[in-house]
Amino acid sequence: MSAQTRPTPRAGTTDRRALLDRIREDFVGLDTEYALADGLRKRRRYLDSAATTLVMQVTLDCARAFLRHCANTHSTTHFSAAIAGEAYAWAHDRVLRFLGAPPRDYAAVFTGSGATAALNRVAEVLAAAQPDRPMALVSLMEHHANDLPHRRHASVLHVPLTACDDGPGPVDLDALEAMLRENAGRVRYVAVTAASNVTGLLNPLAPIARLAHAHGARVVVDGAQIAAHRAVSLADDDIDAFVFSGHKAYAPGSPGVLVIKRELLDGVPPGLVGGGIVEHVSTEGFELTPHLPDREEAGTPNVVGAVLLASALEVLAEIGMDSIAEAEDALVEYALDRLATVPGLRIYGTRTAPRSGVVAFNLSGIEHAVTAQALNDAHNIAVRNGCFCAHPYVRHLLLPELWALDADGDEDLEAQVMRRRGMVRASFGLYSTPADVDALVDALVDIGADEGAYRRRLEATSDERGAPLPQRRVQFSAPEYLGWRLREM
Known part of the structure; x- marks a missing residue:
């Protein structure tokens, strides 16, 4: 996996190791x-x-500090609402920087029900973007969340795994390429986990993306088991959509996250409609906001959970x-x-x-x-x-x-x-x-x-x-x- 492009941590190598040792003891529930x-x-x-990580005490303290200013977003007329809006915007920005996803190219969208809601949305969006490509190639090692949504919106073929002497390995790149060639012009996207939730085996994201893009297909990555474990650069690996969940990144109670190329959301109706995603509403109709991620986040957001997640990512980046x-x-x-x-x-x-x-x-x-x-x-x-x-x-x-x-x-x-x-x-x-x-x-x-x-x-x-x-x-x-x-x- 390619190196992540993000600012150099402020601490030196020795300081980072010392910080990691201190953070190890700073989780709620260890005793x-x-x-x-x-x-x-x-x-x-x-x-x-x-399944679910424990929560860092330091990030829980950060979320509690935010609760002193608790308010809804979508307003700047009183101090607390303005602070809530700024905190929520910071959380989106922190996600993008953490994943090496430039904001000019990618949008971060917070979703409910962990990564599952985000992957359902991805399958829906890509079906609307490429209706003339009816197929999705899904690896055999996927969690149901990165398999079943694609079956609803596409015709799914499962990509086999490499055969090793001591058991199955990661995705078989030769088999993937053969499937892309055999189904030329019909594959909408390739869906693959970055790391298996069963064995932990890592898949080579950059080569998978290169193969998919060479055949006009997109790449969807379930990053739930890697976001808090390995450096990821969506721009360097040219990933079209990346999904993870805060409850597997030391922030249980926080939302799921979809990071997706902005171009894929152009002209696609939002998955949910309601407050916060419109510019104007009348009895005759309504006008959607052109701004992302607002257009994808109808309703009252989980600001506290977003702050908790962004705080955890901040700590991980500092280490x-x-x-x-x-x-x-x-x-x-x-x-x-x-x-x-x-x-x-x-x-x-x-x-x-x-x-x-x-x-x-x-x-x-x-x-x-x-x-x-x-x-x-x-x-x-x-x-x-x-x-x-x-x-x-x-x-x-x-x-x-x-x-x-x-x-x-x-x-x-x-x-x-x-x-x-x-x-x-x-x-x-x-x-x-x-x-x-x-x-x-x-x-x-x-x-x-x-x-x-x-x-x-x-x-x-x-x-x-x-x-x-x-x-x-x-x-x-x-x-x-x-x-x-x-x-x-």
Whole structure:
């Protein structure tokens, strides 16, 4: 991936490393404790950052400071409204600078429901821009958010992955080029993830963009798993549309983001209509504003969430994305080496290609749900299991014979097969440490060595379907929490 074009960080290399070390300890929830199955309380080790990251205390403080001026945008007649408008504009600008997207060429649009809303909008916009090209090429490793919206607006073909000795790799560039040639003049765009949410494997964005553009197609990138992990330059890589979400960039509660070439929105009706996107409204009609991103952001914006996200990007830029990537690469390499020592453990995705902070695995003979539940209940290690909203990719990664098994009406066998159709995922953030990896490895060794005891313990605290019983879950009641805080005041 090409180097990012943005101002040189103010801090020197040594200072950036020191800042990264300080920021690691500045996340809300690092000291959260839960009572485990044996009744003892233990600090949580959070290894589910690919789903949602924790929030930085310093950025939360920034958002709280903004709340002192809380007001709606779209007005400058009182101080708070003017401040809100300026803060919201700063958030858009911070996104563009962070992603190396010049504002003369790109617009940043905040969307609801994370990256999903943004990707639905991209599919709609590109369908309107190139109706004569009915096809979209979508990689096999996509999250449903970067697959299903394209199926609604285009005829989708899935691009295969490179075959490596130790498992599937990133997108197969030769296969992609062959598909573009075979469907010359019919491909509207290529949709690809920058980094897989299942294996963390990185795709070569610049070569993919060059191939697509050589055949008149656009490029849509799901950047949800890379924005907070690697430097990105949309201008250098010539990306047409890039999507990510604040809840995966240390700003849970913030909006999703679409960064798109301005030319693609020219003449395209907005996805939503309402306040803030018009110049004039009468009973006979209305006139849309020509200004972006206003025309794409109808209604009252999530200004606090946007400030939270932009603050997080500001911190990441100050640390330096190269420093962040270097630290993550070292941790991932350490994790892969340590996990390889666990008896019977299989890691998915090749080690010959670079990856972000995501590792998916299974313990031989143990269902992914049992492994994940045992890690949580006995060790307070938070991981995720299943297919991670990437069913085609997970199916491709798992043993083909597992998916091909025919239960032939045997309900018990079918149930066993279904329970094995998934994997366990550990994913890292800025706050993740080698000690977290060591704890994960030790726990997996213990689970594999004494599977029966773990299984019996889980069965004793589950219903007939294997679902956790309510009393095993930690309860959080907003009314009770608020009542407690109010009584303290």
